[in-house]
Amino acid sequence: MREGMEDVCRAARVTPQLKVGSAMDFMELGPLEFYGTEGILYADEWLDKVERLMKIVRIPDDLKVKTASIQLFDIARIWFKDEPELAIPDLTWETFKELFKKKFFPEVARDALQDQFERLEQGNLTVDEYAAEFDRLSHFVEYMRGPGG
Template sequence: MEADDWLRAVEKQLNIAQCNDLEKVLYASSQLHGAAQDWWDSFQYGCPNNAPAITWQEFKDNFWSYHIPDGLMELKQEEFRSLKQGSMAMVEYHDKFAQLSCYDPNDVAEDKEKQRHFLKGLYDGLQLQLMSNTYPNFQSLVNRPIVIDDKRKEMEAKKRRLQGQAFGSNTSPRAYPQQGF
């Protein structure tokens, strides 16, 4: 997955620099090292000398197919589809959701589907609270469980403090008053 992260980072830089296809390929290929550089050298040797310049899309597609096996992509897609909040804080769950959703873009292409997947992964109590509402967009949906989850944690902390006070104090009356003889 490092190769995927690298490609995304390079593409972001290239978009900022507003490079054309040839510049993108030249820049990205100059950033390769080790096995990735060996792949690039081999890829170039396989291209005929009179072939047109390699496009950025060709570079990305070939880089991906070599460095990111389909089996790994399937595993990441399955990890996304089965993602559950579990003991994660809401912000952690949201970050993990965002990280994994890029491996299954078709399942979250529409806002409605993205909301459905996000809701499906929340713990049952929170899911139940949120299902009765409709949200105009994904971000509106995300904002609600963050606030609700924070309030739940606050209430649990208060409950623990109150229980701790009840156990720590000896305020129960004695059944039989002691008398001195």
Template sequence: MKGCPPVFTHASDPLEVDDWLHDVEKQLNIAQCNELEKVLYASGQLQGAAQDWWDSFQYGLPNDAPVITWREFKDNFRSYHIPDGLVELKQEEFMSLKQGSMSVAEYHDKFAQLSRYAPNDVAEDREKQRRFLKGLYDGLQL
């Protein structure tokens, strides 16, 4: 708790959900939490409508269900709060990203932000570099 974990109630922008999960996971990794602790920690940071979702999610599980893993928590949290179509749009935006009028630093930041939505396309460093270079001005690609 010393890391001042972010609280989540709701998001006007669904992509804020991903940002919250990213921030919480960062804190969990620093604290070296196990799978159960991660779920307990993150669910303890939910309030309001997000807490209602968690209560409903838990209520819908069978009594003899195994302990919820961190992966299950993240996947269900994302699928409830982020529409599938939005993730697909962000993947397409990443795939078609070009430097355009952005500086290289701005392009780099946008590339890093959008690459979160296409992890399979940048899983290997070599592929990530290729995609990054492909979006630069022709003169800069060399």
């Protein structure tokens, strides 16, 4: 019997339980606020940062939408409360992201970034500045195309 208990204790030491994160843990990391008026680049940054912070604090999948929604204010909060597609009980994080992009990454803004990318020239920019702008725009244009786009 004693050997069995020792095995259990040893296993507990070898495989520590990872703490599941909470909304409080998430908030302690200082997530960005999103109001819905900041534009497409900020919306992309907000979504990326929220996702990274939730990964860091180990927010469970079933709590990701609720956790992220804490940082929605003003127009974004109204959208979150009133959008019928968001009212489903088991809304997944992936579905939330799709609906968020549909709302806050408008086609006009995507087209403007596409145009900026297509017209990008080095001009008076240093090589490093040009490369940074190229990377920023190409990431975003490819990101908007989606897989196989």
